Amino acid sequence: MGQSASQAHTFYREVAKNRVVWTIRDSGGYPAPKTRTGQRAQPFWSSKSRIDRIKKIAPDYAGFEAEKISWEEFRDKWLPELARDGYLVGVNWSGKNVTGYDLDAPWVRTCIEGYIENGAV
Template sequence: MGQSASQAHAFYKDVAKNKKVWTIRDEGGYPAPKTRTGQRSQPFWSTLSRVQKIIKNVPAYNGFEPVELSWDEFRDKWLPGLTKDGLLVGVNWSGKNATGYDLDAPWVRECVEIQIKELANA
């Protein structure tokens, strides 16, 4: 499993377990940089420590503040809004350039919900 794949898998598991999602914001709003394909993606992380690491170590995100969202709010409000706006979901971006998978919102929802069901049946 590659780095981006393992980060995505950790995102689904962490969110299913903790029922929280994190993003970042500054005075200009929420970042949504262009991907290699030209589509925009908004980053989200599964833990506060992951967000803090990006803010500290990635110059483009210095000065941003973490924003906590409940899974219910993310699932019911944010994911449909991202889809409507044509944005992808960046999951657990990592590394010096904050990169990783950029996925369609319905796929992210489905993957987290599968993990929630697996936890419930464990």
Template sequence: MSTSAAQAAAFYEEALRERSVWTIRDGAGYPAPLNADGERAQPFWSLRSRAERIVAQLPAYAGFVVEEVPLNRFRERWLCGLGSDGIRVGLNWSGARATGYDAAAADVERRFAAAGPPPTPE
């Protein structure tokens, strides 16, 4: 299994367990850089520590703040909006270049749905 595949698998497992995902933003909003295929992707991580590591280690993400998104809101609102905007979901980007799998929002929701209904807020 590749590093990207392992990170993607961990994304779903950890997000379901923690009931949240994490993204980053700055004064201009949320980043959605172009990937190698010329598509925009917004990064999301399954653990706060994963997002913080990218912000701390990569100069391109210096100045961003880490933001929690409850999993039910991510599934019900964010994925719909990202899909409508044609923005892919970056899954647990890692490494010196913050790379990994970028999935279509509908595919991300299908994977979560296969695991069961959205968790209810506590």
């Protein structure tokens, strides 16, 4: 399993266990950089400590603040809005280049709910 796949599975498992998702924001709002295909992806992490690490190693992210979102709000509000707007969900981006999987919102919901339903947390 590659690094991005490992980070995605960790994202699903930790969100299912803790029922919390994290994103970042600054005075301009939430970042949603373009992917290689031209689609936008908004990053989310499964823990605040992951954001803290990114802020230390990636200067472009240093000015952002972590924002905590409950699983219920993420599931019921964020994921439908991201899907409606055609945005992908960046899961547990990592490393100095701040990269990882960018996935469709319905897929992310399905994967997290699978972990919750199967008790694989």
